[in-house]
Amino acid sequence: GTPIRIIVPRGNLHLTEVALENAVFCFEYLTDYYAIPYPGDKLDHIAIPDFAAGAMENVGLITYRDSYLIIERTKASQAELQRSVDVIAHEIAHQWFGNLVTLRWWEGAWLNEAFASFMEMKAVDAKHPEWKRYLDFVNAEVPWAMGTDQLRSTRPVEFEVNAPAEVDEMFDAITYGKGNAILRMIEQFIGEEEFRQGVGSYLNRHAYANTVTADLWEALEGATDQPVGKIMDTWVYQPGFPQIDVATVDGGVRLIQRRFLVIPDETDATLWQVPVQLRGVADGRPFATKVLLDQDEVVVPVDGEIDFVVANAGGYGFYRTRYDDNLFTSLLDRLDDLDEVERHFLVSDTLAFVKAGQLRAASFLDLVQGFSGETERAIWSVIIGGLATLEHHALEDKARSGFEAFVRELVGPVLERLGWEPQKGESDLDRGLRGDVIACLGNLGRDPEVISATEEIAQRLLDGGEVDPEVGTAALSVFARHGGAEEYGRLWQAYETALTPLEKVRYLRSVAGVVEEDLALSTLEKVVDGDIRAQDAFWVLARLFMSKAGPTVWVSARDRWDEVLARMPGLTRRRVVEGIPALSQPEVAEDVKAFFATHPIPEAARALTQALEKLEANTLLRRRETPTLTTYFSRS
Ligand SMILES: [Zn+2]
Known part of the structure; x- marks a missing residue:
């Protein structure tokens, strides 16, 4: 051998x-x-x-x-x-x-x-x-x-x-x-x-x-x-990918393709040869078919009345799927008939259409309430990720308590079902899901019980105690998010004394997750001084930009940009821009754009252009959906 x-x-x-x-x-x-x-x-x-x-x-x-x-x-x-x-x-x-x-x-x-x-x-x-x-x-x-x-x-x-x-x-x-x-x-x-x-x-x-x-x-x-x-x-050879609009018509299912852009452009006429896998139930009988969508529109013949149809069966297609209202409702009624990848796409497609302005945030929030019985970690991940996106870009203070209650009501039952302690024989994904929902409840839901429980767990971990790695990682994240100077000091010390590479990464992630402005600034200091290794500098900076302290960190980083860049050697240079799209507050975003107009990064030219376009999309999301969330969470 x-x-x-x-x-x-x-x-x-x-x-x-x-x-x-x-x-x-x-x-x-x-x-x-x-x-x-x-x-x-x-x-x-x-x-x-x-x-x-x-x-x-x-x-x-x-x-x-x-x-x-x-x-x-x-x-x-x-x-x-x-x-x-x-x-x-x-x-x-x-x-x-x-x-x-x-x-x-x-x-x-x-x-x-x-x-x-x-x-x-x-x-x-x-x-x-x-x-x-x-x-x-x-x-x-x-x-x-x-x-x-x-x-x-x-x-x-x-x-x-x-x-x-x-x-x-x-x-x-x-x-x-x-x-x-x-x-x-x-x-x-x-x-x-x-x-x-x-x-x-x-x-x-x-x-x-x-x-x-x-x-x-x-x-x-x-x-x-x-x-x-x-x-x-x-x-x-063509950039981009399509969205497929799906509707029932006489004799079958109509598919229309057009380019999907987060900032829409109706004049774009790019077409793809789209391998589409279609399945569903008509007249109570299942059907499945493969079609090559090689023009802008095609009607796939289906016998009988369609009960429901999935136009990205198995989730193999690299495209977004937009169902007409009737088909969408029928899918929500048949969630149990969809496999886990198809259910995931239902959520992620909806979220994508919200980000692109085709749907309002309320559609996403209504949709996820239908997933309260969901057990898959990846599906909770896209739900929680969507909530975090909306929280970051579009949540006003006056809507915050309503939002937090929504999160606790949606996600709390998952933790109740799983319990805080790993169960014998449970799957690795369930162990991971436990960590994800603890972090969500502590960070997005600001659940007081979760915050105090995670503090206790984090202390135990920092004192060298044994903690399940998923729960421990989540606890550190909540501990960092709500932590002050003392917590920050302990996390930094744990990073410096950690024995294995994985522990080091985990503690460094927590250090970068402390959001109090002075402390976030001292993390930036550690990047510039070289106290944080060059291999980690780019992602630490990105996490700082993505945090609540992002605007403050941006101003400080901008004012000594050459020093910051000097800490991003080789291949990591291109990744220095990864946190930029998070800076969507209108005045901050303007400042970011103005700065890079006069400070190009030749090694990251395309990545920077893309980061700035993502930032533009996020500022549009903020403008469009902040009122939506305020209305949504002011309901009694
Ligand atoms: Zn490779």
Whole structure:
């Protein structure tokens, strides 16, 4: 067999069991999927302190951030455990797709990354089916990608690359998120086995050689009758993605496509070849069909009266779905007939239409009340995320107590059902959900009981006591959000003395979550002084901008921008703008725009333009929906 080793700094060997188990499983799974022997004679995985990238797939010696390989199983949250196996699977997948066969030039780098991300999900889903990796995908990667791709300033997946700066721009949400999603969309349209055969013949045909993206489409077309190249070209060379408007008409279901933009533009006439999977019930009988929506409008024939229809069945499509009122209501009545990915899309599509001004926030708030019986962590995640977005951008003080009561009423029963203590035999996702709802009730619902309970738990954790990692992470978040100088000091000390990389990250996240203005400013100070490691500086800054202290931190960061930038080396430079979209208060947003008009960041030019467009969308959301929320939560 092939020797597989985990290499870590001295003293950490006893914390590599998780990584080794992941590395061996993924190696075997991927060898089996590709049906081609590993093209090397050993595969080492080495932890590198202060590593700016996540990992790098060097042939035979993969390099990683230390937190992905050094893990104490019982102290890690589900998200942390998943992150480790995600990254390991991704890098091993590259040993074939990327290393055995390499794209000819940088324009094709997206396909390397998209494909490795696509395989990563397969391997992780095989190792941990109970984690529902594909539900997590529509909760994490898909909205991440759409969040950029719904901008006028997005980019096509593939573009001509002539300069090093253009190479750096390629490693973003469009490559990793959209690239992955459109591969999954075409795989599910042509069939998993057909797709796998096409991939196998691509790798065999081009082993130890170079390719262009069309070579993969050609190999896939050898395994299916579908026009893969024609379909994929519309997704790869055109920026953006569509929304599909769905309505019942005589004889069937009408689908209309148009580009979805968060700041709408009626003049945009882009069309895609959209693989649509449709299912539902008509006259009490289930139906399911695949159609290629290759023009602006099509009527899919359905016999009988339609009881309900899902126009993104299984959630494989990279598009938003807008149902007419009757169909939408019928779906709400049939939530139990939808699978978890379809239910997730119902919530996330509604939220997206609110952000784009097609629906009012009240539609989202009404919708989520129908989910009180929901048990999936990812679905609660999109609900809680939507509430947090509205709270951040559109909640006036006079509506706050009504909003908090709404949150407690909606989310409180979930914690009651789960209890505070992990139950024997419960799933990892339920353990994670417990943490999520505790954080939500403490931070968004300001539930006094939750705040005092989490304070006690956080103290116990800081005193070195044993606490379930999900509950502990949530408790630290609430503790930080309501904390003052004393709490801040304890969190910082815990960060400095933490023994493992994962603990360090967790405490640093709490430090960055303290929102009292003086304290947030001293965190900024620590970024500038270098007390916070360069590998963490960009995300700490983003969290500060996204907090209640964001406007104050912005002014301070702006006034010594060169010093701040100097702390963001290499690949992290591009990410310095990630917190900017949160600064949506009108006068702050104006200041941000004016500042960057005279302070461009050449290494982050596109990322900055996109961040400013997201900021613009958020200021519009604030203006539009603040009155909506005030009315909504003033109801008795
Ligand atoms: Zn990669």
